[in-house]
Amino acid sequence: MSRVLVVVESPAKARTIGKYLGDGYRVQASVGHIRDLPKKELGIDVENGFKPKYVAVRDKSKIIKKLREEAGKSSQILLATDMDREGEAIAWHLKEVLDKTGTPIKRIIFNEITKEALKAAVADPQDIDGDKVNAQQARRILDRLVGYLVSPVLWKIFYMGLSAGRVQSVGLRLIIERERQIRDFVPKEYWTVEGRAATSKGEEFDVKLAKIDGRPPEIEDGASADAVLAEIRESDLAVAETREKEKKRNPGPPYITSTMQR
Structure with missing residues (x-):
């Protein structure tokens, strides 16, 4: 009897989910990403819409082969990767790889691994969220562009081993700007009455x-x-406005060791 292939990210999840879904399902794990940008080149066509070039992740060839074999023997494929952007991107890459088998592919979503949640997800298959996939790809492309194009500049100016990044470089810039403000600050006396x-x-x-x-x-x-x-x-004070509001103040916790030692 033809079974439904369910693909998850974690092998540990695969065993639990397989137990809950029963004999009509075959659960396999992708063990994270199966495709990524190549490590030895930029992998992005900056002249043609920043189109990414994806290759199989090292050591994932056997997993991809196994998934294709299982897909060819299945009546349907359900992609049960995580609900975040990375999970959605993994589902998209799996679909790209398994589409050639001709088996129908859908996405299922659940936020807890219970029999009830899994049955509900299987009963309501969905399409892959293209917006999440695009968001993940944009982040990945930016990571690659900044890392691969800016890091070599640091090597020339400073020394090998330094790296630039989409987040860390901007964060470093903010820290430097703030440090300059602190350094250039001129203390000024002011009084309140x-x-x-x-x-x-x-x-x-x-x-x-x-x-x-x-x-x-x-x-x-x-x-x-x-x-x-x-x-x-020398002046008379006049109250122009009054405001009333309730404030709640919690008592201090009892028996704090540091307080007792004072």
Whole structure:
């Protein structure tokens, strides 16, 4: 009897899923990616829409051969790779490799390995999400372009072994820019004016100078602060607006060793 071929990424998952699905299914593992960009060349046609060139991952030839053999003996292929972008890309590569067998191929999605979740996924096969695949390919192409084209520049300027990357190079740039800002920072003295005020009924509350003539105050030294303070003392304060809000404050955890040792 012809069975359904289910392809997952992990051999450990394959055993568990096979047990739950039963005799009508044959579960095989791709063991991660089966195709990738070639290691010894750029592998991207930058003159023609940045089209990637994919080759079989080293040591995956036997797995690909086994999957093709199983696909040829199956009535349907269900790609059960992970739900993230990498998983979707693996499913796409599997479809590219197994399409020539002529066996119908669909994608199934589940977020837990239980009998109920697997049965529901098998009952609702889907198409591969092209947007996720494109997102993964864009990331992979950027990784390759930056790594293979910029790293040699670092070798010429500095020394061999340095690498540039899509994320690490941008992160390094941000760190350098921030470090330059810290280095070039000139400390500047400024003062704030705070105090206690009271209503006509004697109710006290904290106040802080927020604006002078509608603008944030710029008090650069103690003398200026004293002058502002003297002017405030000669003036009547008016409450322009009040706001009430509830605040929740949790008590400190009891029996903290560090607190007991103080």
